[in-house]
Amino acid sequence: MVGVCFLxxxxxxxxxxxxxxxxxxxxxxxxxxxxxxxxxxxxxxxIYQPTIKVDTAADLPRDRPLVVLxxxxxxxxxxxxxxxxxxxxxxxIYFFGGSHAVLSDDDMGGRIPEHLVYIPTVKLECHSFSAAxxxxxxxxxxxx
Numbered sequence: 825m826v827g828v829c830f831l832x833x834x835x836x837x838x839x840x841x842x843x844x845x846x847x848x849x850x851x852x853x854x855x856x857x858x859x860x861x862x863x864x865x866x867x868x869x870x871i872y873q874p875t876i877k878v879d880t881a882a883d884l885p886r887d888r889p890l891v892v893l894x895x896x897x898x899x900x901x902x903x904x905x906x907x908x909x910x911x912x913x914x915x916x917i918y919f920f921g922g923s924h925a926v927l928s929d930d931d932m933g934g935r936i937p938e939h940l941v942y943i944p945t946v947k948l949e950c951h952s953f954s955a956a957x958x959x960x961x962x963x964x965x966x967x968x
Contacts, residue, residue, distance in 0.1 A: 826963065827853035827917040829884060830952060831925075841953040846873050849960035853917070855884060857931075880933025881919055889913040892927065892937040893920055893955055900928040903942025907959060910941050912968040918959060923951040 828851050833839055846854055856875035881890060891913070894903040919937065921927040943958055 825852045825888075825915045826850065826960070826968075827855065827884075827888065827915075828956065828960075829855040829857060829878065829881070829917060829919045830956070831857045831920065831922040833923060833952075841951070842956070843873060845953055845956045845960065849956075849964065851960070855917075880931055881935040881937070882933030884917055884919070884935070886935075888915045888917050889938040890935065891916045891918045891939040891941055891959075892932075893918065893941055893943065893959060894927055896942045899926045901926075901932070902940065904940040905942070906944045907941055907962050908944055910939070910962070912963045912966060913939075914968060916963075918956070920952040920956055923953070925952075 826849070828846065830842055833842070845851065851873075854873055854875045855878045857878055857880070878884060881892070884890060892901065892903075894901045896903045916939075919927075921931065941959070943955060945958075
């Protein structure tokens with residue numbers, strides 16, 4: 825069982841990319857944080873799968889390990905384990921920030937993640953759905 829929590833993107837084509845991730849990597853549980861882009865909070869995107877709305881990581885189930893993706897030199901939260909070396913938990917929830925945005929303590933809502941992971945090949949910011957492709961592909965090839 826794999827879950828993903830993503831930040832709703834303000835452009836429809838980005839939402840389409842998230843739908844592709846969910847469909848092609850067998851994501852069983854999807855949580856959606858609403859973006860505050862341009863001061864418009866709560867606008868629903870065009871995700872084709874049903875989602876559960878949450879505000880922060882603290883709203884996610886506590887009985888499953890939380891995997892947060894952040895660069896090793898993240899501004900507020902720093903990735904600690906390279907994706908190359910990461911052992912994916914069987915029932916993980918992967919928590920992604922927004923495209924070209926950093927996660928902060930506010931996004932966590934006081935929850936401490938069990939795993940802080942970074943993608944070693946990403947030197948600059950990338951779209952969050954691209955990070956999800958890489959992480960879920962890694963999970964797939966490692967046989968989880």
